[in-house]
Amino acid sequence: MSRMSLPRSRRIAPAVAVAAAAALVLAGCSSSSGGKKAEESAAGVSAGKADTPRLTIALVTHAPSGDTFWDTIRKGAEAAAAKDNIKLIYSNDETASDQAALVQNAIDQKVDGIAVTLAKPDALEDVVAKAEKAGIPVVGLNAGLDVWKEQGLLSFFGQDESISGEALGKKIDGTGVKHALCVIQAQGAVNLEQRCAGVKKAFGGKTDILYVNGTDMPSVKSTITAKLKQDSSIDEVVTLGAPIALTAVQAVDETGSKAKIATFDLNKDLVKAIEAGTIEFAVDQQPYLQGYLAVDSLWLYKNNGNFSGGGEQPVLTGPAFVDKSNVEAVAGFAAKGTR
CATH class of the missing domain: 3.40.50.2300 (Response regulator)
Known part of the structure; x- marks a missing residue:
């Protein structure tokens, strides 16, 4: 499958630390569990951003309902949406065929970009190809590191x-x-x-x-x-x-x-x-960062033609160990649901 307008000369990894710092600044945004239906986020409806093009981005995950890990990913995505004047549509289903149907729903809504997890990539391959054929840029996060390039995604955010x-x-x-x-x-x-x-x-x-x-x-x-x-x-x-x-x-x-x-x-x-x-x-693996960077990367691609990871390398958000020696440093962020 061909990549989406990817200039092969762009092979320099992005300054992830800058985006990460921005993510931490915005770490206080709140979120609730997504359920198995699409939900529009209030993020991005902010005064003073009329000069920023309004985009609609879909985040589609394989999350089971009620899992706090996925709430953290969603919080990161909402923080990026608030910053970038994006209407974020979040949906999730742990059944691969139903997740594929949610991606199709996003295509039918003619969204400006899709961020998707590929826990069971074979089940998502055809619908991802449909999004790309429709001219909708797609990035991956959390699951799918081994297949994101062959399925034509722009970037991937997660850990090996x-x-x-x-x-x-x-x-x-x-x-x-x-x-x-x-x-x-x-x-x-x-x-x-x-x-x-x-x-x-x-x-x-x-x-x-x-x-x-x-x-x-x-x-x-x-x-x-x-x-x-x-x-x-x-x-x-x-x-x-x-x-x-x-x-x-x-x-x-x-x-x-x-x-x-x-x-x-x-x-x-x-x-x-x-x-x-x-x-x-x-x-x-810093799930907040995964959600944040996935949404922010689509805004950057649409508005400035940027390819996170140069379009060739994944942007790794982990792994890092948290144990008794450093747990105090992350405890405050975890209490807010952003770590």
Whole structure:
């Protein structure tokens, strides 16, 4: 598939730090969970911006409803929309076919740009191509690093999940841990599968994979509990999201297991758990930054012809580790729901 008017000479990565700083300044914007229908954001309806062209941008994710991680992505997107005089339309569905239908809805509304997550890229490929054929620029965020260029997206904002998984695996390796359990809350989601594959590759001990239904926390708890009871040699539980990690804490307590818990991703309760020592550390991919940069990049492309990452390289927002040594520095931002 051809790229969208991409000048091959533009190969210089952007000054992401500038955008990141702007994102932090705007970190106080509020948000609520999106649900499974499109919602217009009030962001961007601001006096004094009449000289800025009004754009409509759609943000379409594979988020399950009620997940605080995705609320953080949305807050970042809304902050960028407020700054850029953008009407932001947010929609989400964890079922890949339904997410594709939401992208089609955005195309039918003739939006000026689309930001999309590609957790199951094969299901989104055709509709992404339709957007590009209609002349709508598309950027990726969070999931889809391996396919964003071949599907013709302008840019990608997120972390390399394989590298992030390896980083976590290396961090627990050599600490005396012998048997890790990596818990995947959505089977088939490529970004989650890559995390556990990375852990398994870098960790010198044994790594088991456990699939759970991440939309049903009682089920998550019972599944992890059953596994820990079945195999008492498990001494490290690795989860791929903050709500799963906090549920794993309950499972470990209930079984009397000595397993430690490490996770990917943050929320304010997870930060408190790190402070309390019930969770060792978290891998932070800065979801606020992903939402912010994805929306801002579309404004920059439409108004100044900019290609974030030069159109050739992803803009990486992680991984970074948050543990007891630095958790205090991010606790205030997490309390506001922006980290």
